[in-house]
Amino acid sequence: MVEIIFLTPFLTGILAFFLPKAVGRQLLVGTGAIHLFLSLLLWKNRPQAYFDGYFAVTPEGLLSLLVISLLFFLISIYTISYLEESGIQKENIFTGFMLLFLSTMTMVTLSDHIMVMWIAIEATTLASAPLIYTHRSSASLEATWKYILICSVGIAMALLGSVFITLAMDIGNVDAPLSFSSLTNVAKTLDPVWLKAGFVFILVGYGTKMGLAPMHTWLPDAHSEAPSPASALLSGVLLNCAYLGIFKTNKIMHAAGLNDFSGTILIVFGLISILAAATFILKQNEYKRMLAYSSIENMGIIAFGTGIGGIGVYGAIICMIHHSLIKSSLFLSSGNILLGYGDRYIKNTGDMVRRMPKTFVAFFGGFAGISGFPPFGIFIGEFFIIVGAFRTGHYIAAGIFILSLCVIFAGFANQVMKISFNSSSDDSGENLDSIKPIGLKEKASMVWPQYILLLTSLILCFYMPDTLYQTIIDAVAALGGGFK
């Protein structure tokens, strides 16, 4: 029974509200382990769902699900140490909503019905909003307010889009269940005008949640104000969940022969996001906001690749998997930096290579991965996307794409160098006293999750299990993607 995989964290999440702190922490890791086990089982057996019309196991859903499980398990191990160090108030609320958040995200990956998908994505917003407000400062209050208002309005647009798709069925006289898989089968008979309208609204709606510019304004605030484990989840998997909604709708568009229309819109939104990230990343003075803008960039890359089609879709999926692995490790490392230096501004950090060597390795490795250095997966993904863009004749778009990536790399590298090597405050020797001592002992549980995430990403570049490769190929085949 497929549904058990999101019901488990839902129940343990509710339980966590009433349990004492210590038990709640164990529950977090325990549920993470069970979830990982269940999703591996699901991956192997691929059973039918009990509520057949509402949930289904699809290749693209499986990919996201495995990423969610792995990330959540590693993040939950990190979270235990983080909670000990950071002294968050009302910890059971935090753990409870972490588990509910896991449950809702899992539901997104498994949902096949258009409306259930919408409900699940809206539920992720509601479950994650309290996580952003964990620190109870006025800035986190503002971030939560922005997050919930912008995302709710955005997702209301997606609902309107879903209604338009049902209208497209009515006008086309189609009698089929309202699920993505059955709609993809009958896509040719749907009314094209309302289908297009539906796609645009759904793209704007879920695009808001995915962090596509110009609807991205909530993202840097939410990611920088949330506690680092929650930021890692938001950036690593929540954005993918929203992308999944767009991906599945795009499948219908592709089956209906409207992929030129949907592709063009995706390319435009993707490029705007990459350009916006390039503009804002240059002058960031907070490292978590910098990482957030990098997420916007990567979501832009994914949307761009999906829009290009062909080999680009394959590249987009590769980028999505590696972005999740690397970016969540970066956010966890940024949690260490925040605890160590006690400050969110780049100018107040520095010399991390000597002061926090283990975190430095994780952070710098993550930086190398996310900015697309050759052996890492993001490089491979971006390479495929660029090849795809040239193949389909999008020369100008590819030019803008490459140029923006260079700008982002330069801006990102500049800031990371400052955090890692800048020793301006202690090379003169006189203001040595003003440097605060590092307030964090780098425990194994606070660096190994990052190492494992980065190693997984690295290994996937050289060796990809056949079943994983086949699942990606199955997923992109529906969008006409692949190596042909």
Place this chain on the structure above:
Amino acid sequence: MILHPVDTILSLVLLSVLFSYGASRVPGLIMVVGFQGIVASMVPLFIGHDMTTGGIIFTFATLLIRGVIIPMSIYIAIKKVEIKREVEPIIGFHASILCGLGLIVAATFISRQLNIPSISEYTLLLPTAIALLVTGMFLLIARRNAIAMVLGYIMMENGIYLVGTTISVRARHIVEFGILLDILAGVMIMAIILQNIKRTFDDVDTAHLRTLKE
């Protein structure tokens, strides 16, 4: 042309839309949103294609929650914590009303062009839905009082509900259920945040929320 009974009550909603552009105080706006919620949840009863008992009960539950419980609880909340009653317009009231009039004309014009077969006999349904949607967005953008923004959001959802439940029979109950869940949980969380905004800044003017930029 004979007006359908649905159109008669919808014309009142259109009037209330105009009123909400001119409302300067939060309690008035709450009444308007409550009224719209009641009418929006009643409309499926009239257009009911095949009403089951369960469906009717569900519709009445929706009506109770959207039209009575949510507006009442917001009203009680603002009374309790002594929140300022002015909606703090960014765009003035006269300009707002003018916008509203223009919007209703535009909505009517667009609805004529769309020509959706399943609701073509209800002349005012689509214009009202569009007007509610856009007005909700307008309130979100053009008012600084956080409660007025939440009310704008609810108004938007009312508009979507009107379209979602009447345009297509197919997904009606799940649309109803989804929106209900959304509005209940969403408004609840918004209310909690509002309380905290009030406690932190001693006001619910969103002009205070300006520290995070870029």
